[in-house]
Amino acid sequence: MDLAEKLKILSAAAKYDVSCSSSGSNRQNIPGGVGNAAYSGICHSWTDDGRCVSLLKILFTNDCCYNCAYCVNRITSDIPRASFTPEEVIELTISFYRRNYIEGLFLSSAIYRSEDYTMEQLLRTVKKLRGEYKFNGYIHLKAIPGADLKLISEAGKYVDRMSVNIELPSDRGLKLLAPRKKKEIILKSMGGITSYIDQYKEERKLFKHAPSFVPAGQSTQLIVGATPDCDLRIIKLSESLYRSFNLKRVYYSAYVPVSDDPKLPSITNPPLVRENRLYQADWLLRFYGFSAGELLSENNPNLDLELDPKASWALRNLHLFPIEINKADYRMLLRVPGIGVKSAKRIAAARRVGSLGYEDLKKIGVVLKRARYFITCRGKYYGETAFRPDFLRQKLLDKVPADSGGEQLTMFT
Template sequence: MDIEDRLDILADAAKYDVSCSSSGSSRPNRPGGLGNAHYSGICHSWTADGRCISLLKILMTNSCIYDCEYCVNRRSNDTPRAMLTPEEIVLLTIEFYRRNYIEGLFLSSGIVKSPDYTTELLIRTAKLLREREHFNGYIHMKGIPGTDPKLLNELGRYVDRVSVNIELPSEKSLHLLAPQKTKQAIMAPMKFFRDSIRENKEERKKFKRAPSFVPAGQTTQLIVGASGESDRQILLLTQGLYRKASLKRVYYSAYVPIMKGKNLPAVKAPPLMRENRLYQADWLLRF
């Protein structure tokens, strides 16, 4: 497939990841640089001042070694697979930016070979953008559970925001629908980023020129309706994440019944009203 066909597949596959948000980053442009990430944010959404902003939102690959029952990219699903190399993603990002199509990059990925191997590809992409292309725009990437902390630390030096997606609200649901994932594995990178962000903030108070580390913080995503947890259980989890993991945002994604599985609920449409109410309750928790 040529790059346009792969881009179509990977952009469509990324639409179920809703954990992209305003940047909260202030990465200024430099002489000879390209792009500028600023406080008002970059994503396909409305900012606080009423502007609609955009970013390139794709998967690096929709191939995955995991077989999560709810996921359209699960290993056992018969779907066209595609992958973009770091060099191709950099080319797309720069060309789209120059044409004023986007203001930044939101890059997620299926897990190819291993969490470490996938994260190394993400790092290479971000490093090429920052160091070779001198791209100062917004970059949001995934913190993949099971990744070596050394690689997470390197990734955090190049990106503005990371998201470590919990997906399901309880360990019981993970065991049922995503048996290759565990709560412990998901929480480990989340805690790593929390501690590293705090340390970086203290360092920058002492040394103004100290490099930033994930300056826009981290987020996560919860799928609503794929498992049996109540809204109360979900909000108690959310409250704990805000307090203990210092997350910027928790995003809620109404379960879209596009996959068939013995453990998935028989629903005809996504629970969009429930998703909306959770966002309203989430706002009350935060403000």
């Protein structure tokens, strides 16, 4: 099989992993080497689905001995199989990189033969790429859950980010759809990476030139809509991953039907709106100081598809609003629907040199379409509606695209 054919098969098989980030690493180039990492991350292109291409995202092999129901590469799936050699991965990465097509490599793999064997192949590839070929661009490597922690920790020395995919947000889901994946094993691998990251960080405090270990941190992915797990469970899981494992990112992937296994829900379109709401909730956890318990509860276990999670929260907590834009503290500014981190920072900066009126907010680039209902400027309210949850809700409603909403609600009935 020629390289072009392999690339076709092994990139098509990797695209369902949604992680795309190339940020968080400061890796420098070395004399005679090629590449460096940009701390902010750089997107190089956008495919027809509107997602960015930052890294060359490929599987090392799609020849899998597992049989996870939701996965295109499961052993019983009738698809062409291919495997790269380390040299082929390196050749592709470097020739794409030199033309500025990509920011680096994202290397994942199906489980070929065994977890350890697969992890050894991945390790060999990244070690060679860094050592022999002096490549210093960004590398995101999948750790194979259940592989020997020694192999995983060795690989971590060469890469910028590592991830272990949890995929299914509950133990029950895993047992049903991915019988060979065990929650304890996945968590053990993730915990292992976290403790290595901490350990190397400590060493770097003491010795300036101590080697780095996964400097851009660890991430994971959850599939949404392949199991009946509610949003509360998913967001709680994410929250605990951020807190206890110090994860940099949790990615959410709307389940795209790839098999007609009776254990899977039959849907025609992936639940994209739900995925989007989960990302919004995730952002609220990481950048806006919210906790999972504020967004969802046992009585209210799913995110509102018609309204973004911050607006839903605000409507449930109207007693806190409206806030005075010239006085509210920064944390409260961040909680106003329609005000993001940038706007909140601008408001905080601008009000130090003069009080802000409604027109001033427009001038400094704050979008007031949603925010106007929750703020006062110099004591005046500009919402032009009764300050009641039902009225405000009508004003805030997003248009929900016709192709998505309904089906998600009825999936499991």
